[in-house]
Amino acid sequence: MITFYFDKSKDIPLYEQLYTYLKKSIEKNELHPQEKLPSKRKLAQHLKISQTTVETAYMQLLAEGYIKSVPRVGYFVLDNLNFPKKRKNKIKQKIIAKSKNKFKFDFKTNMVDAKNFPYQKFAKIKREIILDKLERNINEIDFFGLFSLREKIADILFAYRGIEAIPEQIVVGSGSEHLISLLVILLGRDNSFLTEDPAYIKNYLLYKEYGAKVSACGLDEKGISMDGLKKSQANIVHITPSHQFPSGIITPVSRRIELLNWANEENNRFIIEDDYDSEFRFSGNPIPALKVLDEYDKVIYMNSFSKSLSPSFRVSFMVLPRKLVKRYRESFSYFSCSVPITTQLSLERFIANNEFEKHLNRMKNIYKTKRDVLIEELEKAFGSNIEILGYDAGLHFLVRFKTDFSENLLIELAKIKLVRVYGLNEFFINKNRYKDEPVLVFGYSHLELDELKEAVKLLKFAWSEINR
Amino acid sequence: MITFYFDKSKDIPLYEQLYTYLKKSIEKNELHPQEKLPSKRKLAQHLKISQTTVETAYMQLLAEGYIKSVPRVGYFVLDNLNFPKKRKNKIKQKIIAKSKNKFKFDFKTNMVDAKNFPYQKFAKIKREIILDKLERNINEIDFFGLFSLREKIADILFAYRGIEAIPEQIVVGSGSEHLISLLVILLGRDNSFLTEDPAYIKNYLLYKEYGAKVSACGLDEKGISMDGLKKSQANIVHITPSHQFPSGIITPVSRRIELLNWANEENNRFIIEDDYDSEFRFSGNPIPALKVLDEYDKVIYMNSFSKSLSPSFRVSFMVLPRKLVKRYRESFSYFSCSVPITTQLSLERFIANNEFEKHLNRMKNIYKTKRDVLIEELEKAFGSNIEILGYDAGLHFLVRFKTDFSENLLIELAKIKLVRVYGLNEFFINKNRYKDEPVLVFGYSHLELDELKEAVKLLKFAWSEINR
Numbered sequence: 017m018i019t020f021y022f023d024k025s026k027d028i029p030l031y032e033q034l035y036t037y038l039k040k041s042i043e044k045n046e047l048h049p050q051e052k053l054p055s056k057r058k059l060a061q062h063l064k065i066s067q068t069t070v071e072t073a074y075m076q077l078l079a080e081g082y083i084k085s086v087p088r089v090g091y092f093v094l095d096n097l098n099f100p101k102k103r104k105n106k107i108k109q110k111i112i113a114k115s116k117n118k119f120k121f122d123f124k125t126n127m128v129d130a131k132n133f134p135y136q137k138f139a140k141i142k143r144e145i146i147l148d149k150l151e152r153n154i155n156e157i158d159f160f161g162l163f164s165l166r167e168k169i170a171d172i173l174f175a176y177r178g179i180e181a182i183p184e185q186i187v188v189g190s191g192s193e194h195l196i197s198l199l200v201i202l203l204g205r206d207n208s209f210l211t212e213d214p215a216y217i218k219n220y221l222l223y224k225e226y227g228a229k230v231s232a233c234g235l236d237e238k239g240i241s242m243d244g245l246k247k248s249q250a251n252i253v254h255i256t257p258s259h260q261f262p263s264g265i266i267t268p269v270s271r272r273i274e275l276l277n278w279a280n281e282e283n284n285r286f287i288i289e290d291d292y293d294s295e296f297r298f299s300g301n302p303i304p305a306l307k308v309l310d311e312y313d314k315v316i317y318m319n320s321f322s323k324s325l326s327p328s329f330r331v332s333f334m335v336l337p338r339k340l341v342k343r344y345r346e347s348f349s350y351f352s353c354s355v356p357i358t359t360q361l362s363l364e365r366f367i368a369n370n371e372f373e374k375h376l377n378r379m380k381n382i383y384k385t386k387r388d389v390l391i392e393e394l395e396k397a398f399g400s401n402i403e404i405l406g407y408d409a410g411l412h413f414l415v416r417f418k419t420d421f422s423e424n425l426l427i428e429l430a431k432i433k434l435v436r437v438y439g440l441n442e443f444f445i446n447k448n449r450y451k452d453e454p455v456l457v458f459g460y461s462h463l464e465l466d467e468l469k470e471a472v473k474l475l476k477f478a479w480s481e482i483n484r
Numbered sequence: 485m486i487t488f489y490f491d492k493s494k495d496i497p498l499y500e501q502l503y504t505y506l507k508k509s510i511e512k513n514e515l516h517p518q519e520k521l522p523s524k525r526k527l528a529q530h531l532k533i534s535q536t537t538v539e540t541a542y543m544q545l546l547a548e549g550y551i552k553s554v555p556r557v558g559y560f561v562l563d564n565l566n567f568p569k570k571r572k573n574k575i576k577q578k579i580i581a582k583s584k585n586k587f588k589f590d591f592k593t594n595m596v597d598a599k600n601f602p603y604q605k606f607a608k609i610k611r612e613i614i615l616d617k618l619e620r621n622i623n624e625i626d627f628f629g630l631f632s633l634r635e636k637i638a639d640i641l642f643a644y645r646g647i648e649a650i651p652e653q654i655v656v657g658s659g660s661e662h663l664i665s666l667l668v669i670l671l672g673r674d675n676s677f678l679t680e681d682p683a684y685i686k687n688y689l690l691y692k693e694y695g696a697k698v699s700a701c702g703l704d705e706k707g708i709s710m711d712g713l714k715k716s717q718a719n720i721v722h723i724t725p726s727h728q729f730p731s732g733i734i735t736p737v738s739r740r741i742e743l744l745n746w747a748n749e750e751n752n753r754f755i756i757e758d759d760y761d762s763e764f765r766f767s768g769n770p771i772p773a774l775k776v777l778d779e780y781d782k783v784i785y786m787n788s789f790s791k792s793l794s795p796s797f798r799v800s801f802m803v804l805p806r807k808l809v810k811r812y813r814e815s816f817s818y819f820s821c822s823v824p825i826t827t828q829l830s831l832e833r834f835i836a837n838n839e840f841e842k843h844l845n846r847m848k849n850i851y852k853t854k855r856d857v858l859i860e861e862l863e864k865a866f867g868s869n870i871e872i873l874g875y876d877a878g879l880h881f882l883v884r885f886k887t888d889f890s891e892n893l894l895i896e897l898a899k900i901k902l903v904r905v906y907g908l909n910e911f912f913i914n915k916n917r918y919k920d921e922p923v924l925v926f927g928y929s930h931l932e933l934d935e936l937k938e939a940v941k942l943l944k945f946a947w948s949e950i951n952r
Contacts, residue, residue: 079768100780139610140611143608154796155794194658309568328625350689
């Protein structure tokens with residue numbers, strides 16, 4: 017007869033203690049295959065517990081397949097339960113965590129200012145929409161995204177970028193990871209994609225990881241090289257015409273026309289316009305989107321709220337050409353929009369309340385000040401040894417150094433002072449860059465004014481020898 | 485000389501009006517290629533505006549590449565600007581929106597109760613974390629997910645599922661779309677995946693769309709067929725052992741051991757345990773996860789908060805075997821976690837405050853009542869013509885009908901009464917189901933008690949003839 021002592025001090029029901037004991041006994045082969053378990057009545061008497069307690073434990077073992085029931089005979093331990101042997105070395109191996117950023121200042125791109133986000137207003141909106149709207153939307157996972165948010169995005173696109181899009185063309189997704197995975201499926205893995213080089217390398221890698229054919233094409237002074245594009249045999253090109261990343265080149269209207277004409281030559285050609293960062297041009301108007309000229313319906317426009325709000329909000333969107341909308345609807349109806357409904361609802365209200373516009377205008381001034389201070393400090397520190405490039409748009413700019421030092425040496429010297437700067441070479445996909453003077457890419461959006469000054473001070477120490 | 489009238493009533497700066505006028509004139513070929521623009525001074529005099537206004541307009545045209553500057557000579561319209569012709573039929577074609585659900589009641593699965601979500605508490609938590617924590621995390625996009633949330637998920641896994649996982653093994657992502665796309669990349673598209681049949685077909689389609697080789701394997705009374713699995717040549721199997729979807733089969737421990745041994749035979753074999761819905765077993769304890777027995781480190785465990793909180797929150801997670809953690813870290817370091825930081829932070833606090841546990845316990849009772857009422861109503865209406873299957877777990881169950889009517893006929897008759905019911909056949913990937921009596925799958929979680937009663941009343945009308 018099974019003997020077993022209940023631990024009444026524990027907060028675990030008796031049936032569960034009995035169940036666990038029996039299960040372990042079976043796993044350890046103390047109760048043998050085919051062994052008959054005592055009847056419920058007998059075991060209950062023996063253990064001085066109720067028959068229901070025994071029954072509940074037996075039912076659980078039965079449901080999990082540890083025992084079987086033979087009607088009118090009783091319960092038997094199952095055969096052939098050869099459990100995997102416990103690993104002897106099953107210690108909790110420490111899996112080394114990602115090493116923390118050890119730099120004092122890091123000029124990385126794709127960050128936002130953390131101090132000047134309207135936290136109070138955003139918290140208020142979140143609270144409101146959860147109380148007002150979430151109940152109606154708690155099962156809402158439309159694979160295009162929330163319609164009312166797409167209406168607001170259409171408004172923004174018209175107001176800021178001159179693009180006339182209807183909400184039915186707009187797809188909301190969480191970041192370029194998601195949108196690019198959708199595009200690879202929508203357009204087909206058999207297409208041949210082309211990205212710029214240098215570029216935001218992540219996009220290139222995403223195409224590759226998602227199983228598409230992808231290559232990279234060099235730039236000329238107008239953006240992606242038309243010769244390179246034509247030689248590549250690619251039929252889908254992913255470009256950043258408003259502000260090439262990272263070079264800052266603005267693709268002029270003549271090249272835009274060339275690109276559109278190229279796309280119009282074949283049915284399966286498309287242009288993916290990655291309009292990142294276009295919100296932040298500091299002088300004059302923003303450069304209009306290529307999509308504005310898209311009379312042939314060949315441009316897939318893509319943007320995100322990563323710069324205008326925060327990269328950690330993970331809200332991106334794209335405008336599909338009308339001919340792709342139907343295909344998207346047919347292929348993706350079983351997908352769910354990857355952005356949480358609370359995020360979509362609160363973003364919708366943030367835009368509707370004009371908070372988005374206010375925030376953008378405010379940040380434009382803040383970022384312009386940061387940029388001006390950083391450029392001033394760099395010019396004070398390095399004078400005629402540097403030249404600033406692409407400073408008019410976006411939350412980064414380039415600095416060309418007139419020195420014999422290599423790009424890598426500049427980076428390594430800065431690291432010693434705990435400042436991380438990035439070489440233009442780090443943005444190249446094909447390592448074939450023409451060896452010119454070193455160029456560094458400075459992202460400054462997340463650093464405070466005093467941090468910018470302090471960082472340049474450290475760089476001045478680091479690079480004190482460059483002027484020889 | 486350019487003649488142009490400013491509209492001073494409009495809220496558009498003069499330079500922008502001038503810029504737009506000049507740009508349109510170039511696009512319409514009214515200003516010809518190579519034509520010299522008037523000097524800034526002359527045009528300013530002529531239009532009675534400041535020279536700065538003219539200069540700003542010219543600078544914008546220059547930046548966009550409509551004109552070029554020849555030093556000490558002036559500005560010229562660029563050559564070869566052959567703009568795409570405006571499409572004549574560029575009407576705003578109405579793209580037909582997805583037809584709205586026209587049913588009065590829809591017994592679909594994968595929904596939650598909208599009425600009993602703790603909106604007040606959730607709103608409070610959201611507000612708090614935005615004010616307390618967002619500033620520190622606004623640029624946080626760790627590709628594993630927020631560490632502190634992963635710690636909480638590890639706690640839940642241990643408490644509810646008996647799984648001992650460390651946060652370093654856990655990856656957070658937005659829904660099965662995202663996790664499956666990661667797995668296809670992590671494991672490699674050259675692997676051969678296998679899903680159950682019948683199944684949650686979406687997962688099968690996702691593997692396929694993401695470019696993996698995938699097939700589907702029938703079930704026996706213990707879950708996925710071992711014979712089918714072995715014949716399939718697949719090396720990665722995606723299963724729902726705790727509660728097979730949609731059949732409700734609980735895979736017994738003997739089959740679990742067989743599966744683990746199968747996985748252990750080859751280095752590249754893995755089991756993806758999809759533990760959806762395991763929270764909601766209504767009698768006894770939850771069925772333990774297969775992962776608990778995973779001594780060989782071969783099980784990728786996957787679950788989501790779609791049922792326990794809401795499908796529209798888009799939070800899923802997986803536990804990687806230790807050997808895959810390193811590979812994930814190396815391959816995905818440039819990815820960003822697809823779940824917004826506010827969602828991650830608020831979920832972390834929701835769990836930490838015990839709100840998650842409270843909500844689960846509360847919903848378990850609510851769902852149990854709904855299930856009991858629905859079963860009672862169905863049995864009252866159809867008596868011995870039906871048999872309820874798999875009613876003990878999850879937010880759906882199966883109803884087998886003893887009738888000559890086909891499954892499709894039952895579905896169509898219900899549609900006439902504006903009730904959507906789902907046939908088991910709709911969950912089959914290979915259309916080879918043994919033609920047995922009709923079986924319908926009832927998801928009931930989103931319907932209120934009076935709706936359930938009303939819906940069954942309509943079904944009784946719809947199916948009044950089944951008993952002949």
